[in-house]
Amino acid sequence: MIHKVKGVVARSKGAPVTLETILVPDPGPGEALVDILTSGVCHTDLHYKLGGISDDFPFLLGHEATGVVSAVGPDVTDVAPGDRVVLNWRAVCGDCRACNRGQAQYCFNTRNATQKMTLEDGTELSAALGIGAFIEKTLVAAGQCTKVDSDADAAAIGLLGCGVMAGLGAAINTGGVKRGDTVAVIGCGGVGMAAIAGAALAGATTVIAVDIDAKKLERAKELGATHTVDSSASDPVEKIRELTGGFGADVVIDAVGRPETYKQAFYARDLAGTVVLVGVPTPEMTLELPLLDVFGRGGSLKSSWYGDCLPSRDFPMLISLYKQGKLDLDAFVTERITIDQVEEAFEKMHSGSVLRSVVEL
Ligand SMILES: NC(=O)c1ccc[n+]([C@@H]2O[C@H](COP(=O)([O-])OP(=O)(O)OC[C@H]3O[C@@H](n4cnc5c(N)ncnc54)[C@H](O)[C@@H]3O)[C@@H](O)[C@H]2O)c1
Numbered sequence: 001m002i003h004k005v006k007g008v009v010a011r012s013k014g015a016p017v018t019l020e021t022i023l024v025p026d027p028g029p030g031e032a033l034v035d036i037l038t039s040g041v042c043h044t045d046l047h048y049k050l051g052g053i054s055d056d057f058p059f060l061l062g063h064e065a066t067g068v069v070s071a072v073g074p075d076v077t078d079v080a081p082g083d084r085v086v087l088n089w090r091a092v093c094g095d096c097r098a099c100n101r102g103q104a105q106y107c108f109n110t111r112n113a114t115q116k117m118t119l120e121d122g123t124e125l126s127a128a129l130g131i132g133a134f135i136e137k138t139l140v141a142a143g144q145c146t147k148v149d150s151d152a153d154a155a156a157i158g159l160l161g162c163g164v165m166a167g168l169g170a171a172i173n174t175g176g177v178k179r180g181d182t183v184a185v186i187g188c189g190g191v192g193m194a195a196i197a198g199a200a201l202a203g204a205t206t207v208i209a210v211d212i213d214a215k216k217l218e219r220a221k222e223l224g225a226t227h228t229v230d231s232s233a234s235d236p237v238e239k240i241r242e243l244t245g246g247f248g249a250d251v252v253i254d255a256v257g258r259p260e261t262y263k264q265a266f267y268a269r270d271l272a273g274t275v276v277l278v279g280v281p282t283p284e285m286t287l288e289l290p291l292l293d294v295f296g297r298g299g300s301l302k303s304s305w306y307g308d309c310l311p312s313r314d315f316p317m318l319i320s321l322y323k324q325g326k327l328d329l330d331a332f333v334t335e336r337i338t339i340d341q342v343e344e345a346f347e348k349m350h351s352g353s354v355l356r357s358v359v360e361l
């Protein structure tokens with residue numbers, strides 16, 4: 001059976017998104033059909049719309065979602081109809097070189113649905129991050145469904161599906177922040193703010209939030225920042241050094257992903273410190289650094305895809321911390337919107353007033 005549902009599509013580079021009728025097939029082997037409850041608007045959706053990720057238009061946007069499984073393919077045993085799930089874009093294969101050496105977070109062969117969702121005229125859609133969740137019903141690989149408790153707010157825990165997990169994981173998993181560390185986070189959107197919360201959760205004693213938007217810096221204090229730096233008004237490298245006894249921070253996280261913010265991160269860390277790039281650059285960006293500085297300053301320069309998370313390990317653990325009151329996921333949900341308001345949500349991203357707009361279906 002083919003399901004006819006409404007979904008948000010980016011038809012061509014830069015064009016405003018449109019609400020379209022989409023055809024979703026029943027799940028085949030290894031697949032699951034999920035009724036979406038909530039889906040957060042992530043900056044990566046905007047990157048897709050602007051053609052910053054690939055040219056495979058049209059895209060079905062949305063990927064930070066909670067839902068209820070409505071049907072599964074014949075061979076699926078891990079999830080069943082009725083299960084509450086958070087969707088993930090790292091369904092590991094269990095059999096590639098990375099998985100086999102116990103580093104499944106780097107899986108080279110992650111799973112997505114095999115069948116395609118299409119427009120009414122048969123045009124195949126590229127689902128954002130292999131999910132596509134600004135839609136009433138979506139088709140994913142069964143492994144993309146991480147089973148979670150059904151008694152937590154769907155809008156809040158759904159954010160673990162991308163941005164909040166990416167930020168928390170950038171601090172805790174990739175950056176390895178530990179008790180007593182000094183940490184700076186450049187860019188305080190949903191991802192950077194989660195990195196701040198993650199650094200605070202891990203026991204960092206100094207957590208410096210850097211942004212060009214004063215409103216974001218106010219919010220950062222509520223999520224665990226001990227200091228804030230407005231980098232539109234002063235040099236963040238100097239400020240971070242000042243706030244860390246002249247040394248620089250142990251871990252600096254770039255949650256913007258531009259050459260200039262990366263350079264700030266690179267020079268704002270202490271000798272032998274760690275830089276984590278979690279913001280996503282666009283294809284035309286290049287970076288120039290004196291190689292002697294790369295050598296001489298030591299330490300490590302890391303990238304963080306999805307916060308190096310393993311969904312089945314990390315989502316339930318973080319939801320447990322949320323339910324215990326140790327991780328404030330509610331703070332990330334600024335507004336709840338309807339499926340026809342995604343374009344407005346993209347505009348609000350620039351106004352600085354919103355951490356996450358969450359579409360409720
Ligand atoms: N690596 C991953 O797995 C992953 C996952 C999700 C999102 N992302 C990426 O993370 C980045 C942030 O996403 P988001 O949803 O938080 O975006 P957002 O738009 O909500 O936030 C971006 C923040 O950066 C600030 N900013 C912009 N330019 C700046 C500059 N020059 N200096 C300091 N601050 C600056 C903005 O004021 C804003 O607060 C995006 O590039 C997104 O694609 C990466």
Ligand SMILES: [Zn+2]
Nearest residue numbers: 093096099107
């Ligand atoms: Zn694998």
Ligand SMILES: [Zn+2]
Nearest residue numbers: 042044162163
């Ligand atoms: Zn995302």
